[in-house]
Every structure is written in C-alpha cells, then in structure tokens.
Amino acid sequence: xxxxxxxxxxxxxxxxxxxxxxxxxxxxxxxxxxxxxxxxxxxxxxxxxxxxxxxxxxxxxxxxxxxxxxxxxxxxxxxxxxxxxxxxxxxxxxxxxxxxxxxxxxxxxxxxxxxxxxxxxxxxxxxxxxxxxxxxxxxxxxxxxxxxxxxxxxxxxxxxxxxxxxxxxxxxxxxxxxxxxxxxxxxxxxxxxxxxxxxxxxxxxxxxxxxxxxxxxxxxxxxxxxxxxxxxxxxxxxxxxxxxxxxxxxxxxxxxxxxxxxxxxxxxxxxxxxxxxxxxxxxxxxxxxxxxxxxxxxxxxxxxxxxxxxxxxxxxxxxxxxxxxxxxxxxxxxxx
Amino acid sequence: xxxxxxxxxxxxxxxxxxxxxxxxxxxxxxxxxxxxxxxxxxxxxxxxxxxxxxxxxxxxxxxxxxxxxxxxxxxxxxxxxxxxxxxxxxxxxxxxxxxxxxxxxxxxxxxxxxxxxxxxxxxxxxxxxxxxxxxxxxxxxxxxxxxxxxxxxxxxxxxxxxxxxxxxxxxxxxxxxxxxxxxxxxxxxxxxxxxxxxxxxxxxxxxxxxxxxxxxxxxxxxxxxxxxxxxxxxxxxxxxxxxxxxxxxxxxxxxxxxxxxxxxxxxxxxxxxxxxxxxxxxxxxxxxxxxxxxxxxxxxxxxxxxxxxxxxxxxxxxxxxxxxxxxxxxxxxxxxxxxxxxxxxxxxxxxxxxxxxxxxxxxxxxxxxxxxxxxxxx
Numbered sequence: 001x002x003x004x005x006x007x008x009x010x011x012x013x014x015x016x017x018x019x020x021x022x023x024x025x026x027x028x029x030x031x032x033x034x035x036x037x038x039x040x041x042x043x044x045x046x047x048x049x050x051x052x053x054x055x056x057x058x059x060x061x062x063x064x065x066x067x068x069x070x071x072x073x074x075x076x077x078x079x080x081x082x083x084x085x086x087x088x089x090x091x092x093x094x095x096x097x098x099x100x101x102x103x104x105x106x107x108x109x110x111x112x113x114x115x116x117x118x119x120x121x122x123x124x125x126x127x128x129x130x131x132x133x134x135x136x137x138x139x140x141x142x143x144x145x146x147x148x149x150x151x152x153x154x155x156x157x158x159x160x161x162x163x164x165x166x167x168x169x170x171x172x173x174x175x176x177x178x179x180x181x182x183x184x185x186x187x188x189x190x191x192x193x194x195x196x197x198x199x200x201x202x203x204x205x206x207x208x209x210x211x212x213x214x215x216x217x218x219x220x221x222x223x224x225x226x227x228x229x230x231x232x233x234x235x236x237x238x239x240x241x242x243x244x245x246x247x248x249x250x251x252x253x254x255x256x257x258x259x260x261x262x263x264x265x266x267x268x269x270x271x272x273x274x275x276x277x278x279x280x281x282x283x284x285x286x287x288x289x290x291x292x293x294x295x296x297x298x299x300x301x302x303x304x305x306x307x308x309x310x311x312x313x314x315x316x317x318x319x320x321x322x323x324x325x326x327x328x329x330x331x332x333x334x335x336x
Numbered sequence: 337x338x339x340x341x342x343x344x345x346x347x348x349x350x351x352x353x354x355x356x357x358x359x360x361x362x363x364x365x366x367x368x369x370x371x372x373x374x375x376x377x378x379x380x381x382x383x384x385x386x387x388x389x390x391x392x393x394x395x396x397x398x399x400x401x402x403x404x405x406x407x408x409x410x411x412x413x414x415x416x417x418x419x420x421x422x423x424x425x426x427x428x429x430x431x432x433x434x435x436x437x438x439x440x441x442x443x444x445x446x447x448x449x450x451x452x453x454x455x456x457x458x459x460x461x462x463x464x465x466x467x468x469x470x471x472x473x474x475x476x477x478x479x480x481x482x483x484x485x486x487x488x489x490x491x492x493x494x495x496x497x498x499x500x501x502x503x504x505x506x507x508x509x510x511x512x513x514x515x516x517x518x519x520x521x522x523x524x525x526x527x528x529x530x531x532x533x534x535x536x537x538x539x540x541x542x543x544x545x546x547x548x549x550x551x552x553x554x555x556x557x558x559x560x561x562x563x564x565x566x567x568x569x570x571x572x573x574x575x576x577x578x579x580x581x582x583x584x585x586x587x588x589x590x591x592x593x594x595x596x597x598x599x600x601x602x603x604x605x606x607x608x609x610x611x612x613x614x615x616x617x618x619x620x621x622x623x624x625x626x627x628x629x630x631x632x633x634x635x636x637x638x639x640x641x642x643x644x645x646x647x648x649x650x651x652x653x654x655x656x657x658x659x660x661x662x663x664x665x666x667x668x669x670x671x672x673x674x675x676x677x678x679x680x681x682x683x684x685x686x687x688x689x690x691x692x693x694x695x696x697x698x699x700x701x702x703x704x705x706x707x708x709x710x711x712x713x714x
Contacts, residue, residue, distance in 0.1 A: 075697060077441045081419045111708060177581055199567065282526075282568040282711040290708075296412035297528070297704050299419070300697075 064312075071305035072098045082301050102306035112290065112307065116314065119287040122201070122276075123269035126208040127216075130265045131258065133209065134216035138257075139250075141217070142224035153221070156214050168207055168278050175203050175279070199281035207275040212268070216261035223257025224250070259326060263319065270315060287311055378635040379404045381414065381425040383622065385594075386480070388655040395642050401635050409571060418443045418627060425627055426636040429479055432469035432621040433529065436694040444475045445628045451637040452477070454644035462661035466621050468691050476623035477640055478661030480590075480653070483681065483689060484530050484618040487573070487592030489583040490607045492520055505538050505613045508586060509557060514564040521582030523567040528707035530618050531558070531586065533692050537616050543690045546699040555706040559713075568711050574598070577608055588620075589678055590658040597657075610678040616688035621661070653679075 073082040087095040106112045141152045159167060174180045175197040182194040197203055227250065235245040273288030280286075287307070294304035376399075380392075384407040392403050406425075408414050411434045417423050418430075418438055430438060438444065449455055455477070462478050470476045486507060493500045497516050501507050508514055508522060525531060533543040535554045545551075566582060567573065573585040578598035585592065589610060596608040624643065626636045642648060649660045650668030657673060659680050666674065673679050681689070695703065 077437060077697075079419050079421045079441055079443060081441065109705070111705065114714070178579065283713055285708070285712045285714075293704055293708065296410075296416055298697075298701050299415065300701065 067305045067308055070301050071102055071309050072100070073302050074099050074101075075300055075302055080301070081299055099302070102302045103310065105303060106306055106310055111285075112287070112310075115285045115287045115290045116311070118285050119270045119272075122204060122208070122284075122286060123266050123272070126205055126212065126269050127262050127266045129205065129209045130213055130216040131262060134213055134220060134261060135254075135258070137213075138217045138220035138224055141221050142227075156217050160214070164211065165274065168211065168275055171203070171207055171210065171279060172198060175206070198279065201280065201284060203279035204276050204284060207279045208269050208272060211275065212265040215264040215268075219260040219264065220254065220257040223254050223260075227253055255326075259323075267315065267319070271311065374632055374634045376401045376635070377404070378402070378427065378632050378639055379406070379425045380639065381406050381408060381417075381423070381428045383407060383429060384409050386429070386622075386656055386658075388651045391643075391648060391652060394648070395639060398642070399635075399638055401638065403639070422629060423627060424631070426630040426632045427639055428625055428627060429622050430625060432466060432476075432623055433692045433694050435476060435623050435625060436469040438625075439470060439475050443627060444625045445630065445633070446474045447477065447626060447640070448637060451634075452641045452644065454641050454646075457644055457646055457649075457662050457664035459661050459663040462621070465619065465691060466623070466661070468693065469621070470623070476625045477644065479622045479624050479643065480656070480658035480660055481619060481621045482589040482658050482679075483612055484525065484527075484534065484586065484620070485589055485592065485610055485612045485678070487577050487585040487587045487595060487608060487610050489520075489577065489580065490609050491605075492580070492583040493517070496520060502609070502611050503614050505534060505615050505617075507613075508584060509535060509538055509561060511560045511564070514561045517584055518564040518566075520584070521566045521576070522561075522564055523569065523573040523576060523582045523585040523587075524565055525573075525586050525588070526568045526570045526711070528703050529692060529695060530620075532703060532706075533618050533690070534586070537690065543616075543618070544693045546695055548699075548702060551699075551702055551706055555710065558706075558710045562710060562713050578602065578606070580606060590656060593657045593676075593678060612678065612681055612685050612689075614688070616690055618692045619686075619689035620692060 069085055070082055073085055075081055076083050083097075085096055085098065087097070089095045137156070141149055141156070144152055172179070176182070177194040177196065177198070179198070181197070182191075185191045186194065197206075231249050231253075232245050235249050240248060271288050271291075272286065273292060276284050276286050276289060277292075291304055291307050291311075294300050294307060298304075378401050380403055382405065386407070392405055395401065396403055411431050414428060414430055415434055415438060418428065419441060435444075458478065462481060463473055466476065466478055467473055486502065486505075488502055488507070493502060497513070501513065506513050507517075508524070514522060532551065532554050535557050536545055536550060537543045539550075539553055539557070541550050541553075567576065571591070573582065573587055574591050574595045575598070576582045577585050577587075577592065577595040579602065585595075587595075587610075589612075592608065592610040596610065599606040599608045624640050626633060626640075630636055643652070644662060646662060646664040647668050649662040649665035650670075653660045653665065654670045654673055657676075657679060677685065
C-alpha cells in the first residue's frame, strides 16, 4: 500500500522537469535546446537524480571539506582562529602546508578514546532501549485498523511540534529532586528521601530514548506495514504458533527496518551534546562535549575539526562495511 | 494513505529542531547597511538578564534608533561568533579576560572617545583596573563588574558546622571542611580559569601563574575535594541555592544575590548570603565593545554613551544588582544596592581582588584538560 505512494512524488517531479524542458523547448531562442540537452545526456531522469546529489554535495561534501581543511591547519590568534593552508609564494607558486599534528595529538591523549568509547556505550544502550520500546509500538500501529493508525502515527510525530530543547527541559522538571516523580513518590510515601535522577547517566538514557524514539518507530512502522500478512497465515497453516511465526517470519522480514531505525538512533546519539549537557552530570564524558570544549573553551578549531573527522571515520567506515555485509546477506547485492 | 502529508510533518519537525538549536542572531545579521547616512538601527548582543527593562525603550524614544537586542549566556559562545566574523552586531559585551585576547585577534575597533561626552563619568579606579586587559582603554568601556565568591544557605551551614569558615575559601577548598557539606550539596562554577585563579590564591601563588607545576598543584587540590562536589555549573546554581538543592556555591556576586532574592520571594525562610573570602578573589569586568565589522558604528557610540548616563547606569545597577564602573551614577543607585558590600565591596576588600588575565593557548589547553579530569572525577 505504502510502497507505491513514493512513486507518484517522483513521477510528479519528473513530469515537472519534463514540463520545464518542454517550456524551454518552446520559448528558447534556439529550437535545438532540447535536442542538445538530450545529446549531453540531460534527461528528466538525470535531473531528478541530480537533486539529491546536489543536496549531498552542498550540505555534506562542502562542509566536510571545510572541516577537513581546518583540521589540517594550525591555530592562531586572529579571525578566523586558524592559519590558512594555502600561501601564495611570489606570483605563481602556491605553498600548501598540511599539519598532521592535530590528528597525532588525538592519539597522544587517552581522553578522546575514553570519551569516544563512553559515547558508543551510551548510544548503544539507548539504541537497545529504543528498539525494545519502539518495536512493539511500531508493530501495534502497523497492525491497527487504518482509521486508528493515522491517529497513532500522529501521536508519535506530535511531540516534534514542540521544540526539542523545550522537551528536554521538561524532563528536568520531571526528574529533578523536587520534580514531578519525586514529589509524587514522596506524597504516596513510597520513599522518604528524593531519588537523585537528574544529572545521572540514567537521565541521559531517558532523554535520548525519549527524543529518538520516533526515529526508531517510523522506519519500523513503514517496514512492518508493508509486510505480506499471508505469510503469517501460511506459517500458521504449517503449524507455527504465534510466537514462532513472529520469530521465523516477522522478525527476519523486519530486519531492514530494525537496522534503519537503529542507525537513525545510534549515529546521532553518539555525537549527542544537548541531552548530556542538560540532563547529565559533570561525570558524563561524551565525545560531543569534548568537541565542544575544544571548539569553545580551547578555541582550538583545528583539533576540534580533527576530532570531528576522526569521529566520522570511526563511525562511518564500520557502518558502511556493516551495511555492505548486510546487503550481501539479504540478497540486496543485486544492485552491484 | 497520505505519505506526502506525513513527510510534511517530519519536515516541519526537523525545521523546528533546527530552529530550537540554532536560534538567535540571524535576523540581526541581515540588515543591509544604507549607503551614506547610517540607518536608524542598532544590533546589540548582551548577557541575558543584564539590563533594566526600560533602558532599550528609553534609548529608542530618545534617539529614534531601533534596537535589535539579542542575548547570550556564555563568553565562549560570544567569542566563537566573534572569531567567525560577520556577526552583524554593533555592540557586544565580552568579559575582560576574553576581550583581552579578542583585541589581539583584531575582533574590535577602537572607540572614538570624542563621541562619548559621558566618558568623564567613569570611575578612574575601575578604568585603571580594566587597562590591564585593554591597555590605554582604547577598545572598551566598562558596563558592570563583580566578584567570584561564596553563596551559602546560612541555616543549613550553621546546623552542620556552627563555626564554619564562611569568610574563607577553606569552606570549599579544604577537603576536611568540604567533606562535612557533601550531603548538603556543594556547587562550583564551570569556569576553569576562575577556579584555578582562586585555588592558586589559596595556595599562596600568583593567581595568574601560567606555570604547569602550579597547575598540577591546583589539580591535586581540586581532585581532593571532587568527591564532595555535587554540581559543576555556571547558571543552575542560582535556582539550586534558592530552593535548597545545594547549600554552598562558588558563584558570581550578582547571581548569588538573585538567588537570595528568589529565596526571599519563595517565602520559606531560606536565607542565602554572599561572602567575598578573605584570601581574595577574582574581580571581573564585562565590557562594552564595537566589533570591527560593525555596520552602525555611529549608533553604537550613541548607545554606549547613553549607557554611561548616570541615571541610566544607576537604573541598570538597581535592576541587575551588579556594580557599574560609573562614578557619577553612584548618587542615583538605591541605598539597598549601594550599601550592600557584596555588590560594592569596601575599599579594604577591594584591595584583595585580583584580575584574571587571559591565558596563552598552550596553558589554556593544559587547563581545560585538568578541568575535564576534575569534572569527570578521573
């Protein structure tokens, strides 16, 4: 049902592009514009594909190159606070200075490793809990009847209408010593001393799981909703109980959804800065905070950039490898 | 059904998140400079809760200049914006030890003193102290100044230790004393440079020492009290102190006085006091400056001069409970604020205050490392 819904959009887009081409064709001073574009290989299809590539180029590659450039420079007291890589020597010669010191510095100090490993731990545990809570929710929404389904989906998305920052602040009010939970527990007499929850690792997990849960639910939902339910009937006919059918059919089929959701939660959670800062204690050492310190406290943009690049490499390379292996296993390797 | 609609929802959510994180300042950056005569606009970037409510409105009424007023709450954020350039701001208010380095980086332009008739109102003593950061006072005018000190909950402290040394840094930085207040709650400013200066002063060293061996001693002392410190932050302690979550805080003078006022408002009999320890402490200055790429330089001078008007300066001090560096305003400052030694310290106490000078890059890095080890307790 949902699968086809994506194609009208792209169709609409490509008809749009065709329309533009047709208009060009009509009004262009030279009638051969269209033919020429086609000769260059510019068709509606390539133009449509060009849009996401252009997006990636502008908003991923260009910033990445800027950060990479800063990572190879040295600090100085100036605006901006790093030295340019390229110096003009005389009229025509260009002198390029690459400073690898920033990357070597990361290896010297075990602070970065500690922070990175701790971030991985926090992100990993958060992803696990997102999956634990998100999977049943996505499952229930996907199997609800269609009128309820949209209401339920709305409820998942609704929190986004409030600023993320405000919602994290709300958790301070809920978790603090004289906050909602503690006051309730004190009032009912379950406890006689407030439980310290704010500024602990527990609060960080609550914050991350709460904030990223929709990113787990949405891909899982779109995956589970597309599942062919007749497969379950077949399993039942062949003697599987509901649990076994779930383990043998639903779970393996929803693997792409689980992976997509986990990536969407795990990757931003590793670099998460706002939630540990607001909810966590001073003991929580995460790579996002280290990056902030390098950038803001030390004013060391080159080392901050080097941390960012290193983080990207340590995070992206294993994930790309993992996805390739996964694609091969699920037979997705056809594309290559 | 309606995937387009759903995608729209997610799209607007992303926009909201971005707006929540990156807010501020952008609209101010976009006002194009009118050719020739300066347009009647001024973009100001000041600390949060750092001006009387009617000051901006009165300035606009007097001059017809529309003020875009944005706020920040950390020197680091301000500095990063300034170093990146093109902030669009015409007046910014860094603290002196940050400004010192920013001047060297070429962030500010010199102030045209001929455009500031109210300059004669300034307190020569403060101007002289500020000159340590801004030689010749060429780039800046003092806005407010204050001290780092101890904010404490009197009743809770006395109950635990009747003879607690509230007039000494020993209360926090002597492990034997600090241990007594572990459960009561101690909070320390998340300001590495300030805290290190204070500990150096306790150890009898030069508070502005940039010696690695001295820093090692500071770190040793800090780690010794770390088990007794509950929080390390620079703004939350106001509320924590007021509602009793903590009972001792190393804090900024005006912030502790705000906590005192909040505790009084809450009406639960909590008494918060501020003390300037006898070992001496940091005196800091927040400075009015004009970025070198400011587009409304004339208006910026008008605004700075307006803030130096004795009545205006007094009105601001009365509201935010910080001392200003304006001698002529003193007669207009309310008695409550004027006679409060935590706002305007006595000459005797003033003699013990030391400036916090900018540190060099290498030392800053060492300091930040030491601070990270202290805050994470590793």
